[in-house]
Amino acid sequence: MMRENILRLAGLVVIIGLSIFLFKTGYQVIGGALHLMTVVYLLWGTLNPQSRWFGPIQTQTENDQVWLTFDDGPDLRDTPKLLELLKAYRVKATFFVVGEKAEKHPALIRQIHEQGHQIGNHTWSHPQSTFWCAGPWRTYREIVKCQHAVEQIIGVAPRVFRAPVGHSNFFVHAVLRKLNVQLVGWSSRGFDGVSQDTDQVLKRIKASLKPGGILLVHENSEIAVDVAQAVLD
Numbered sequence: 457m458m459r460e461n462i463l464r465l466a467g468l469v470v471i472i473g474l475s476i477f478l479f480k481t482g483y484q485v486i487g488g489a490l491h492l493m494t495v496v497y498l499l500w501g502t503l504n505p506q507s508r509w510f511g512p513i514q515t516q517t518e519n520d521q522v523w524l525t526f527d528d529g530p531d532l533r534d535t536p537k538l539l540e541l542l543k544a545y546r547v548k549a550t551f552f553v554v555g556e557k558a559e560k561h562p563a564l565i566r567q568i569h570e571q572g573h574q575i576g577n578h579t580w581s582h583p584q585s586t587f588w589c590a591g592p593w594r595t596y597r598e599i600v601k602c603q604h605a606v607e608q609i610i611g612v613a614p615r616v617f618r619a620p621v622g623h624s625n626f627f628v629h630a631v632l633r634k635l636n637v638q639l640v641g642w643s644s645r646g647f648d649g650v651s652q653d654t655d656q657v658l659k660r661i662k663a664s665l666k667p668g669g670i671l672l673v674h675e676n677s678e679i680a681v682d683v684a685q686a687v688l689d
């Protein structure tokens with residue numbers, strides 16, 4: 457994993473070095489263009505949640521069924537209600553949990569697992585504004601610490617990972633490959649983390665949700681349970 461990341465970093469340094477060399481030796485246009493392309497490549501690959509530039513990401517299921525996923529839990533208020541709903545509708549979902557919350561509420565993690573739902577990794581501390589620019593070691597720590605937290609509680613480590621706000625940086629894929637964990641995105645969301653208007657959120661979900669889609673709903677968002685209820689209806 458580290459070797460792969462070092463090679464990636466070395467490749468990047470060589471390309472940036474080459475662009476500076478070209479720029480300084482009279483090839484300003486080619487050097488500038490190469491530099492710009494490198495920056496665009498890094499930013500687009502990191503900030504676009506659906507980008508496959510750095511590695512594979514799942515954004516569809518393999519059949520026509522919708523995959524229901526809940527991010528940012530476990531949550532003392534929402535998780536039990538969501539579990540009750542899922543039980544009533546006999547639907548299985550995936551909970552992408554934050555490691556430090558999981559450690560705080562192990563009973564909720566056990567409950568999710570015992571009811572047959574999947575638990576995914578959503579980093580240790582959910583550093584949503586800085587994960588995109590995290591270096592290789594911080595990226596590794598954020599992912600591995602959450603794996604260990606979940607494994608400590610239920611005996612098995614997550615097999616799926618979702619990046620905070622979908623920003624999977626340059627180094628995420630090498631860590632996931634080493635841990636044999638799949639990166640999962642989404643095809644539909646209602647921006648329920650931003651808007652607390654259930655109707656608006658449902659409208660956005662309805663417009664984007666298709667057979668085989670992956671739906672993202674956030675726990676701890678005031679309207680999580682209402683949204684889940686409406687979607688299941």
Ligand SMILES: [Zn+2]
Nearest residue numbers: 527528620621
């Ligand atoms: Zn999140």
